[in-house]
Amino acid sequence: MQEPGYLHSVEFAVRDYECDIQGVVNNANYQHYLEHARHEFLISKGISFAQLHEDGLELIVIKVEIEYKYPLRSRDRFVVKTNVLREGNIRLVFLQDIYRLHDMKIVVNAKITGAATKNGKPVYPKEVLCKLGLD
Amino acid sequence: MQEPGYLHSVEFAVRDYECDIQGVVNNANYQHYLEHARHEFLISKGISFAQLHEDGLELIVIKVEIEYKYPLRSRDRFVVKTNVLREGNIRLVFLQDIYRLHDMKIVVNAKITGAATKNGKPVYPKEVLCKLGLD
Amino acid sequence: MQEPGYLHSVEFAVRDYECDIQGVVNNANYQHYLEHARHEFLISKGISFAQLHEDGLELIVIKVEIEYKYPLRSRDRFVVKTNVLREGNIRLVFLQDIYRLHDMKIVVNAKITGAATKNGKPVYPKEVLCKLGLD
Amino acid sequence: MQEPGYLHSVEFAVRDYECDIQGVVNNANYQHYLEHARHEFLISKGISFAQLHEDGLELIVIKVEIEYKYPLRSRDRFVVKTNVLREGNIRLVFLQDIYRLHDMKIVVNAKITGAATKNGKPVYPKEVLCKLGLD
Numbered sequence: 268m269q270e271p272g273y274l275h276s277v278e279f280a281v282r283d284y285e286c287d288i289q290g291v292v293n294n295a296n297y298q299h300y301l302e303h304a305r306h307e308f309l310i311s312k313g314i315s316f317a318q319l320h321e322d323g324l325e326l327i328v329i330k331v332e333i334e335y336k337y338p339l340r341s342r343d344r345f346v347v348k349t350n351v352l353r354e355g356n357i358r359l360v361f362l363q364d365i366y367r368l369h370d371m372k373i374v375v376n377a378k379i380t381g382a383a384t385k386n387g388k389p390v391y392p393k394e395v396l397c398k399l400g401l402d
Numbered sequence: 403m404q405e406p407g408y409l410h411s412v413e414f415a416v417r418d419y420e421c422d423i424q425g426v427v428n429n430a431n432y433q434h435y436l437e438h439a440r441h442e443f444l445i446s447k448g449i450s451f452a453q454l455h456e457d458g459l460e461l462i463v464i465k466v467e468i469e470y471k472y473p474l475r476s477r478d479r480f481v482v483k484t485n486v487l488r489e490g491n492i493r494l495v496f497l498q499d500i501y502r503l504h505d506m507k508i509v510v511n512a513k514i515t516g517a518a519t520k521n522g523k524p525v526y527p528k529e530v531l532c533k534l535g536l537d
Numbered sequence: 538m539q540e541p542g543y544l545h546s547v548e549f550a551v552r553d554y555e556c557d558i559q560g561v562v563n564n565a566n567y568q569h570y571l572e573h574a575r576h577e578f579l580i581s582k583g584i585s586f587a588q589l590h591e592d593g594l595e596l597i598v599i600k601v602e603i604e605y606k607y608p609l610r611s612r613d614r615f616v617v618k619t620n621v622l623r624e625g626n627i628r629l630v631f632l633q634d635i636y637r638l639h640d641m642k643i644v645v646n647a648k649i650t651g652a653a654t655k656n657g658k659p660v661y662p663k664e665v666l667c668k669l670g671l672d
Numbered sequence: 673m674q675e676p677g678y679l680h681s682v683e684f685a686v687r688d689y690e691c692d693i694q695g696v697v698n699n700a701n702y703q704h705y706l707e708h709a710r711h712e713f714l715i716s717k718g719i720s721f722a723q724l725h726e727d728g729l730e731l732i733v734i735k736v737e738i739e740y741k742y743p744l745r746s747r748d749r750f751v752v753k754t755n756v757l758r759e760g761n762i763r764l765v766f767l768q769d770i771y772r773l774h775d776m777k778i779v780v781n782a783k784i785t786g787a788a789t790k791n792g793k794p795v796y797p798k799e800v801l802c803k804l805g806l807d
Contacts, residue, residue, distance in 0.1 A: 557689060
């Protein structure tokens, strides 16, 4: 996965309850971190989930691909960096990477594919793409 | 907490992701088990959250008291036993105990206090109490 | 992803706390379901994490690819079906699919790639592969 | 529960995945927030879980009492404030309150009782109490 020019980054610290018996962050929790970072990114672009919901538009994840490169441990500080691309007419691809902060060691590479739906059918999310500069 | 006559019980097995660095189930996860057991109990009594919601009635938890007696570990099987009492006019008290299955060792004693609200105000949940035999 | 002949299946029911604001199971929770199903599968094959750990061998996930086909909702019952293949000398690929039980509608297709490490270095996990019939 | 003089406070923001179908933070997640705040507090006092563990000392929670006063919603910012007292010779009582930041509305009152154990038996945690100024 080639180094993208990131559009957004947000910092976190590992909380102890996110770690499992092996003493490392449980794999599923990285999806939580990535989701939170995407939501922060979209909100920073003026995209309101509440407004979308009122308009009957839902943004959903249809595919995740996550490569685990190095585990985070209790109290590690890290950053999630996010870029977004358009794929075809209706898909958004988020490229998200997680780095441990103190040495910028790569932790996770992720590619998250999303789509917009209205009444359960895929639609072209013109306003969302516009706010992301992708229309 | 005196031994109640239980009205309902449901069995679970610990999943590895519920355990933390110490190799035992994280304290917060017992609240998940207790919540799931209460919902199963209420549904077994014909109480439908969907119907309550349509009627504008919400059942909320206002207090939890949990005593941790013995920790569950990876793959332990256990049972959550539930009883319910009425406290005053509008409160429901759930007495819930968790036992490890193979030796019935006590794991958790819990007292969960709930109330019903309509438009954010406490109400007497006549139909719920009726279905629980507490009206 | 072609229909594999599954080697193992395990049934679950959605618990309310696993659902998010949209009323559907949060995406990260499917990874929990898949993990629990893999562990049940490996244990059914006589593979003991405790024994592996004593031998200094760790099974880790290095990549997950999950396609979300249809969302699960509160109280849905579902099954996770698992197959496993060998990829090269040291990788195990788990093909895991989730189906809603009442109509066998496909919910999730997943491909989880794992590897074995000893002292942080990849190794050929002879005993594990043997027990899986893949050596 | 009387207003304590707090010794420590830490700020959080609600993440969407912490909310449930009702659109509010799931009750169990407050226990995660409280745990994380206690660990931050103890570390700020120079108490190292790793060092305790090497000394064979474990700090465990034996009881939680949580009153839910007002629910947090998606993206709310909040603060967890912590005080600690000694109860008898071997128990520590953490008084923890959660406030919504923008109006300091009380969200949760909690009393968490902990103890120290060595080889499964309660002990007087002299060094911990000393660092907390409670010996």
